[in-house]
Amino acid sequence: MSVPLLDLHAQNDPLKEAFTATFERVMASNCFIMGPELEAFETAMAQYLGVKHAFGVSSGTDALLLALMVLDIGPGDEVLCPTFTFFATGGSIARLGATPVFVDVEASTFNIDVQDAAQKITPKTKAIMPVHLFGQTADMNAILELASKHKLRVIEDTAQAIGARYAGKHAGTLGDFGAYSFFPTKNLGGFGDSGLLVTQDDTLAEKARLLRVHGARHTYLHEEVGGNFRMDPLQAALLLEKLPKLDSFVQLRRSHATFYNTTFTEELKGPIEAGKLILPQALTEENHSWNQYTLLLPKAGHRDTLMQHLSDQNIGCRIYYPYPLDAQPCFAKLNEKPANTPQAHSLCKACLSIPVYPELTTKQRSSVADAVIEFIKRI
Numbered sequence: 020m021s022v023p024l025l026d027l028h029a030q031n032d033p034l035k036e037a038f039t040a041t042f043e044r045v046m047a048s049n050c051f052i053m054g055p056e057l058e059a060f061e062t063a064m065a066q067y068l069g070v071k072h073a074f075g076v077s078s079g080t081d082a083l084l085l086a087l088m089v090l091d092i093g094p095g096d097e098v099l100c101p102t103f104t105f106f107a108t109g110g111s112i113a114r115l116g117a118t119p120v121f122v123d124v125e126a127s128t129f130n131i132d133v134q135d136a137a138q139k140i141t142p143k144t145k146a147i148m149p150v151h152l153f154g155q156t157a158d159m160n161a162i163l164e165l166a167s168k169h170k171l172r173v174i175e176d177t178a179q180a181i182g183a184r185y186a187g188k189h190a191g192t193l194g195d196f197g198a199y200s201f202f203p204t205k206n207l208g209g210f211g212d213s214g215l216l217v218t219q220d221d222t223l224a225e226k227a228r229l230l231r232v233h234g235a236r237h238t239y240l241h242e243e244v245g246g247n248f249r250m251d252p253l254q255a256a257l258l259l260e261k262l263p264k265l266d267s268f269v270q271l272r273r274s275h276a277t278f279y280n281t282t283f284t285e286e287l288k289g290p291i292e293a294g295k296l297i298l299p300q301a302l303t304e305e306n307h308s309w310n311q312y313t314l315l316l317p318k319a320g321h322r323d324t325l326m327q328h329l330s331d332q333n334i335g336c337r338i339y340y341p342y343p344l345d346a347q348p349c350f351a352k353l354n355e356k357p358a359n360t361p362q363a364h365s366l367c368k369a370c371l372s373i374p375v376y377p378e379l380t381t382k383q384r385s386s387v388a389d390a391v392i393e394f395i396k397r398i
């Protein structure tokens with residue numbers, strides 16, 4: 020049975036009537052920049068996440084960039100971030116002339132290794148940017164403690180983890196800033212590029228509001244050099260239609276992950292004990308929103324052959340991520356010393372993500388599991 024890695028038709032087609040009515044409403048308004056549709060979305064997001072301030076922005080990448088700009092991060096500053104993540108995490112730091120300092124990750128959670136982060140702090144370190152990778156929250160207690168000890172700002176890259184919680188609070192709401200993405204593959208998938216920046220701090224919020232629109236409080240009078248980081252009202256209105264479904268999407272993702280973990284644990288006890296297969300784990304149910312379900316096949320060649328085996332059966336799968344940031348050519352000259360991130364380098368060679376999107380049917384997920392089991396039993 021053919022199973023895509025993500026099926027946007029299955030998610031968006033049932034909502035077509037609501038989307039069409041929304042589209043017509045926004046068209047009729049002829050308000051295409053800022054305005055009430057965007058404000059309504061921001062109010063709903065702030066309420067959902069339990070934060071004081073939420074700004075719709077042009078992308079998750081721009082949410083990170085805007086946060087760093089508000090914090091005046093620039094040349095001469097260092098920002099700690101995990102090396103096992105999407106490019107935007109480190110790229111946004113480098114774009115401002117600051118130095119991303121690449122930190123290793125914990126193999127068990129894929130998230131930033133706080134001990135390694137502590138060792139990499141220097142007098143130049145201004146901030147830490149944990150990523151809640153694949154939907155699981157990073158160790159925020161340890162991160163906040165480290166940040167408070169060294170007076171570091173905390174920007175949570177929550178692009179993949181909307182819907183996850185840490186100690187009862189939404190991921191992205193514990194640091195100075197939380198940055199979210201509505202890229203179509205995310206838990207709340209939009210209709211093109213867009214993102215959200217949130218904060219509880221009134222002063223930071225005021226500056227974010229200003230920098231989002233070229234640093235101008237009044238038209239053509241620029242107090243700061245900002246950018247155009249606005250979210251389109253059409254995007255905001257369509258996302259608002261989808262927001263009430265977000266928690267049920269996350270619950271479905273969790274049920275698929277539980278199914279995979281239970282089935283693989285029962286069927287593949289021997290290979291798991293032999294270290295041929297490592298399953299992803301949720302620290303607690305609330306910690307994980309399962310944007311990705313990522314297997315590890317540590318033995319040389321196994322990951323790539325499984326990928327071929329699944330592709331041959333038209334089962335979608337993908338390597339998130341094939342290279343750590345410290346191995347990216349564009350960062351080759353940034354750090355004086357090698358980053359020394361052995362866990363991340365091993366994960367890049369072993370990881371493979373399989374379908375876990377909400378609308379996966381029980382038949383589809385069983386056929387994915389069967390294909391994985393058949394392969395693992397053979398190796």
Ligand SMILES: Cc1ncc(COP(=O)(O)O)c(C=O)c1O
Pocket residue numbers: 078079080081104105107108150176178179199200201202212213214
């Ligand atoms: C961890 C992480 N950070 C940042 C981003 C950037 O988000 P966007 O694609 O909306 O710019 C993404 C999404 O692709 C991501 O996965």
